[in-house]
Amino acid sequence: DAGITQSPRHKVTETGTPVTLRCHQTENHRYMYWYRQDPGHGLRLIHYSYGVKDTDKGEVSDGYSVSRSKTEDFLLTLESATSSQTSVYFCAISEVAASTDTQYFGPGTRLTVL
Amino acid sequence: DQQVKQNSPSLSVQEGRISILNCDYTNSMFDYFLWYKKYPAEGPTFLISISSIKDKNEDGRFTVFLNKSAKHLSLHIVPSQPGDSAVYFCAASLTSYDKVIFGPGTSLSVIP
Numbered sequence: 001d002a003g004i005t006q007s008p009r010h011k012v013t014e015t016g017t018p019v020t021l022r023c024h025q026t027e028n029h030r031y032m033y034w035y036r037q038d039p040g041h042g043l044r045l046i047h048y049s050y051g052v053k054d055t056d057k058g059e060v061s062d063g064y065s066v067s068r069s070k071t072e073d074f075l076l077t078l079e080s081a082t083s084s085q086t087s088v089y090f091c092a093i094s095e096v097a098a099s100t101d102t103q104y105f106g107p108g109t110r111l112t113v114l
Numbered sequence: 115d116q117q118v119k120q121n122s123p124s125l126s127v128q129e130g131r132i133s134i135l136n137c138d139y140t141n142s143m144f145d146y147f148l149w150y151k152k153y154p155a156e157g158p159t160f161l162i163s164i165s166s167i168k169d170k171n172e173d174g175r176f177t178v179f180l181n182k183s184a185k186h187l188s189l190h191i192v193p194s195q196p197g198d199s200a201v202y203f204c205a206a207s208l209t210s211y212d213k214v215i216f217g218p219g220t221s222l223s224v225i226p
Contacts, residue, residue, distance in 0.1 A: 042217050102160040
């Protein structure tokens with residue numbers, strides 16, 4: 001199994017509070033991704049990183065920011081959580097771009113915004 | 115508007131029979147396609163992929179077929195086993211970009 005951990009695994013928070021999810025990898029892969037999974041939508045890309053301090057937006061980036069100060073860590077921040085951000089969040093890594101390579105996914109974080 | 119569609123949210127198949135999962139896409143520029151499998155409470159795992167220069171790729175019990183003219187691909191599982199019960203995501207990409215687009219998934223149940 002690829003060495004990917006996500007923390008926390010479960011979180012319940014209130015509307016308007018900031019939330020940070022962490023993804024940590026031990027594979028030294030260049031690319032890291034944050035997805036959310038919702039019924040009827042599958043996996044939608046929020047943000048991704050193609051190197052330290054190099055990030056770009058995905059298809060559902062509004063309300064989210066990311067940071068990558070080290071190869072192994074990719075943080076996803078909800079500046080002010082809303083109920084629409086209740087979802088399961090997955091981090092993924094790949095050695096080269098996901099468009100041509102296998103992505104390895106973490107176990108997920110279930111976030112509930114009340 | 116979804117660029118990758120999986121129009122069957124669920125599918126039930128008897129153990130030992132063939133499972134066929136379908137996927138349609140709208141962007142004719144997609145040139146690489148992947149299938150991921152997901153069990154409950156786990157992250158997705160890569161299953162099989164196919165490049166647009168091929169029309170078939172096989173890996174053990176899993177075969178993916180690509181029909182570019184119809185913008186359609188399918189995943190065949192033969193024979194189906196109860197352990198294949200999972201959600202299957204179809205994904206597509208442009209190799210010149212860094213990311214893939216996932217479909218909404220099909221939940222497969224293989225009945226013993």
